[in-house]
Amino acid sequence: MMRLIQALFALCLALSGPAFAEEPPTIRAAVLKIGTVNWELATITENGLDRANDFVLDVQPYADNGATRIAVEGGEADMAVADWIWVARQRAAGKDYVFIPYSRAVGGVVVPEESTAQTLEDLKGGKIGIAGGPLDKSWLILRAYAQQQYGMDLKADTEQVYGAPPLIFKSAMGDEYAGAINFWHFLAKNKAAGMRELISVETAGQALGLDTDTPLLGYYMKESFLADHPGLAQAFFEASRAAKDKLATSDAAWEAVRPRMNVRSDAQFDQLKSDWIAGIPARGPVNAAAAEKMLVLMRDLGGPELVGEATSLPDGLFADVK
Known part of the structure; x- marks a missing residue:
């Protein structure tokens, strides 16, 4: 009898051990196959920054932005990349999308x-x-x-x-x-x-009086997905910031992603590296007042064709990450 009790006790310990521990949640990221966001996401996965923050990042390449958006909407993916003005438009239309900042890199005008x-x-x-x-x-x-x-x-x-x-x-x-x-x-x-x-x-x-430190580009996920995984938004944000820190300070980190950058010269590589680093936003939550001002300008310039029903900043648009 004593041996039986000991065996049952050992079995209980085994079942409660690491082998049966709950698996961390997976974030399926739908991204453009050649998109620049892959540089950060590859830095996350190749350095184990996802598992270090108790989740698994599964990067899924798609041919175009439209396909990534369909994937998230249809439940085939959990996350994609867009500017927050587009995300605001979707949220105002009833979709439960939440924005996590990624980059403030924007374009401009070049001349010959x-x-x-x-x-x-x-x-x-x-x-x-x-x-x-x-x-x-x-x-x-x-x-x-x-x-x-x-x-x-x-x-x-x-x-x-x-x-x-x-x-x-x-x-x-x-x-x-x-x-x-x-x-x-x-x-x-x-x-x-x-x-x-x-x-x-x-x-x-x-x-024009805009706060250009406001990150325009970011990751978006469904609020319902994040509700099922408390703390996941902050965990992903931590991994994203850790990847940014590596890319901002390590030449080796850039050499690791260089094959993904489709560069044909050192000049292209150096310029892309410099401009990407310049687009890293300051850590912290998005300034809602500054975003509201930008949204109003976009509404005035582009009208409903651009912002849809998002005539003001939708509540809950920005994830509570710090």
Whole structure:
């Protein structure tokens, strides 16, 4: 009998031991296959920063942004990347999306190396290549800036050519535009090839009274998913910040992600590295008042086509991370 009791006790200990411990939650991240966010996510997984914060990160590559959004909405993924203005629009429409800050990197305008332009006013009568469409947020901010600074209607005074970011990048390299507006990483490659930044969206935003320390890009998850895993938003944020710290201070960390960066020269690598680090936001919660001011400007410039029903900042938009 004593042996039986001892055996049962040993079995209970075994069942309560590490082998039967509850598995940490998994975050399935839907991302663009060649997106720059992969640099941070790879740094998280390859350095075990996810498991160090009691979760498992499963990175799932997709062909385009639309597919990542469908994956999250349909429950095939738990997280994707977007700007918070888009997330605010979705939340105002009834989706329970919550935003976790990632980057404040924004685009700007570059001009050919031989261009004599010094301000946006000097682009009058020229052709501007714009990644995206008429509601591109960088374009809207630059239009507002030109109007404020020079009394200039940038849309009426220039010819716009809209296109996918890679197309605008290549055409800009061929000197087809007086200026080009693109996402930050394409502009970094333009600058590495000798093109010159005329003005950044950050500079224009500051002139308009915006707090450009507000991170525009971030990760979003469903509030219901986070409710099922208390503390997971902060845990992921900790892993994200640890990855940022590595990339901000370690050349070895950048060499590890270099194969993912699709660079063709050391100049491209160095410019991308520098601009990515410059886009790291300060640690802490998003300033809701500053975000409200930016949302109002986007609403005034882009209307419902851009912000939908998000005429003011939706409650609960920003995750409570510190």
